[in-house]
Amino acid sequence: MAFAKVSEPFEFNQLSTSQSDIFQMFLGPLKEDLEALEQNLPELIQTNSQTSKEILDYFFLQKGKRIRPAIFLFLCQSFSYTGSHKQSMACVSEYVHTASLLHDDVIDHSPTRRGKKTAHTIWGEESSILVGDLIYSQASEIMTRTGELGIVSAFAKAISCMSEGEIIQLENIFNLNLSEEIYYKIISFKTASLLSATCKTAAILSGLNKEETETLESFGATLGLSFQLLDDALDYKNSQDVLGKKQFKDLDEGKVTLPLILAKKQSSPLERSKLEKIFSTKEMLPEDKTFIVSLVKKYKTAEESIQIATEKTKTAIVELSRVFAGKNELDSLKALALGLTQRTH
Secondary structure, X not given: OOOOOOOOOOOHHHOOOOHHHHHHHHHHHXXXXXXXXXXXXXXXXXXXXXXXXXXXXXXXXXXXXOHHHHHHHHHHHHOOOOOOOHHHHHHHHHHHHHHHHHHHHHHHOOOEEOOEEOHHHHHOHHHHHHHHHHHHHHHHHXXXXXXXXXXXXXXXXXXXXXXXXXXXXXXXXXXOOOOHHHHHHHHHHHHHHHHHHHHHHHHHHOOOOHHHHHHHHHHHHHHHHHHHHHHHHHHHHOOHHHHOOOXXXXXXXXXXXXXXXXXXXXXXXXXXXXXHHHHHOOOOOHHHHHHHHHHHHHOOHHHHHHHHHHHHHHHHHHHHHHHOOOOOHHHHHHHHHHHHHOOOO
């Protein structure tokens, strides 16, 4: 598997590769695996109900980003794992993500996701929640077929963390005093835990040793954190057309993310007073969003969040370089980290 050589020391600001080229670098060689994934996703989960079949097809017959299974397949190919569980576990990583989306959309009362109606607006909240449960349970059954308790444990822990992260987030809706510590806990639980389990699974199936497996598990967690930090920052920088989803959706739902936390810290007493008044109403008017966005722009906290994501990824790369020093897989892992850190939407 050929990847562009990433020179040492690894400096993000020295790279001129476009974002599309970076993604192509690690997604291109996975074309056949990703095509097989799209075929398997609607087929591996069995159901006897028409409603479940319709919801499953609604999600899986349209192509999405498939970030988690793509990363899993990328790692399997990097470490030469071609065993019988490669495709099924790639599906599991997407199934767990999809089940969480079905639940989250009900909790958030979201009418759309990436320009399409959410399942609960078409089939009802009860059906969406139950199909989410169905996906979780069948994904868990697929995990057991690997015969690897470590894999089952990793995903069980991730599902638990994702649920708890959602609860903590709900506890802090319209909480302007949300601390960085709690914010990081939320995104660690909701986003990083699943990517961590995904990377650990690829390591276990590839037969890596304990230190290598733990390093990839940690690498996945860092990628997840960085990915969410970027997502939260880009919500303030990009238009709805670029994002593919409604801009400022988090603000509408009263969710406080890092750009706002950092902007509040740097704001003047008058600006802070206005912020407090806005959040005390538990309602986000258009003029309120305009003011908040202006603060984030004034103090450049979206850019600061992106820089934090970059630094976290650099730290993960240093650890990868220590554990995988001299191994061919190191360049592919660096390319993967770069691709996610440099994304623009």
